[in-house]
Amino acid sequence: NAEVPEQMITENYITPPELFYIRHHHPVPYLTEEDVKNYHVKFDLTQYGGKEIEISLADLKKLKKVEVVTTLQCSGNRRSGYNDVKKTSGTSWGQGAVSTAKWGGARLKDVLELAGLDDPFAAEDEGLEYVRFESLDGMKSSITIDKAMNPYGDCILAYEMNGETLPRDHGFPVRLIVPGYSAVRNVKWVSKVELSKYEAEGPWQRGLNYKTLPPSVTDAKSVDIEKMPSMMVGSIFSGITNLDFGKHINASTAKSYKAGDSIMVKAGGWAWAGGGRNIVRVDLTGDNGETWTTAEIQQGGDQKFGRAWAWVFWSCELPATIQDDGTVHVHSKALDHAFNVQPEHCRHTWNIRGLGNNSWHSKHMKVN
């Protein structure tokens, strides 16, 4: 498991594969040359009255290639912020469990049609509401049939990352891309796809791992996990990756300022909302919310409405008040296109698994 170093997150809009964060639940499957040659994904449509067929990498490549730029974020990104409120379980990520790539592959819809799913509405009427996925490493996950079959859903079975063959760590030879969803649903090393009346079995879909419990629940045994939905679509997030003096002052001239003074600073960072929701604004404050300055969106602002699968990068010059300890504190909050905002604190979203900490992001800098 590896996080992207904070200042490197916004160095590249498309994260290079060697920087792209890594989160695995199991060891990375090793495939021999022979395994790769014989690689295929099983499609089980027997529930739909269809067959069980095998689709090879060559079959996938015969279908129209689609490229989708998506941001993937671990559901536990920024878990460390929760730990300041109360200890959670799980990897103590900073803000670096997030990256973006351009994935190339076949549209899941096209592959499911090739496998025999000719009428998804009929399937749904029969109760077949889920498409379930299995990975070579034993990971199981599911999405609903409308996300898979929606012509605007942009789900793909990817065999390329940033124009190159998918790296082993990122799901070689075939991974699922479910744009706008938590990274865990973007199953790597896909080995099986099936229609079902029920969501996937196992801890990653039905277990505690991806369930956001209420803030007052400190013992997961006290609740009925089955009744709690699993993380699927990502929430609204932003992160400040850079904070400096900009062109206004420098570390040397800053010495003439004192606590209580307001100085101009420059911040840069990223923002992302799940579900294809565009970032409509990122606002920053250097005086703990008394005033807000709107950032300039620098990259990613031109994504289609409702299909903004990738992050935006932003930059902002704003006034910040020097605190008694000689630092300035800057907070960012992003708004998605439904005008949902990041909450101010994480103490009211705290959950024992430490999932989805999307409160205002904060960064401070020593001024004098």
Added chain:
Amino acid sequence: NAEVPEQMITENYITPPELFYIRHHHPVPYLTEEDVKNYHVKFDLTQYGGKEIEISLADLKKLKKVEVVTTLQCSGNRRSGYNDVKKTSGTSWGQGAVSTAKWGGARLKDVLELAGLDDPFAAEDEGLEYVRFESLDGMKSSITIDKAMNPYGDCILAYEMNGETLPRDHGFPVRLIVPGYSAVRNVKWVSKVELSKYEAEGPWQRGLNYKTLPPSVTDAKSVDIEKMPSMMVGSIFSGITNLDFGKHINASTAKSYKAGDSIMVKAGGWAWAGGGRNIVRVDLTGDNGETWTTAEIQQGGDQKFGRAWAWVFWSCELPATIQDDGTVHVHSKALDHAFNVQPEHCRHTWNIRGLGNNSWHSKHMKVN
């Protein structure tokens, strides 16, 4: 313009037409019997290389009838809460500018196909990203082509409300239903539909009326309105409509409690998220966020994932601390399926038009 009285909001899951809130920008169009007989909607597909054709009410009724239960909410609902922070412009709604109905009509996708839109992807590739609507009263609005043509988008041209002919106040003879979107996009008295490269003209789509400006902007003239997106998809909301002693105590036994005591109270209300997002939880607190109790979802909890167009009703018994003035204060916050939450305060989402105040909802009750 008429709000639903607070305690009546959750009396009926499907709001009766006579209670359904009303918000008009202009006088309600009056149609003679002759007008009704000759009623048709103009479809202009000339931008797509098609024709301008007229579709009558009878034509609409020949298409498959689809029924969709959606909640409609005014973008200014709960504006009054903002006015406590700083004065906004616009009607000072409480929480009653929200209602739910079962709409019956033809799928917009089917009608657009009937009008000649055979390849929406080709249309989009040509830059025709918008479907624009005009109303008899001069209202103009638009949505993106993927919402209109998405087979799971559930947009309809409705001629029925709760199984009856659409009432005049609610758009008779034909209104648009855009599930999950702010009510303003659900254009009444639809007279024209067209494909376009650009969003609709006029103040309701491009003007200040439905634009959520940054909190520090107190003079709309200081910003470039064209660059700000308009309200489209609704955000995450909840409202407490009832607060009482439940079965635990009554107004008479309550007298024995004093400030600082914790008593059990019972609250009921609604919650809704735009964009088809299911409500996964409503949490309530009676001690200003120290502890949270999760409500029971009583109606609306069985909607499909991602197509939860209507609200849920909930009920919750929770401990509440008696304040020095003898009252208890209860706050509700809902979570949508992306685990976005309502913000604690509205002071950081304040905007001069007073749109989208979705902060925690609060209600208090005199105990002794």
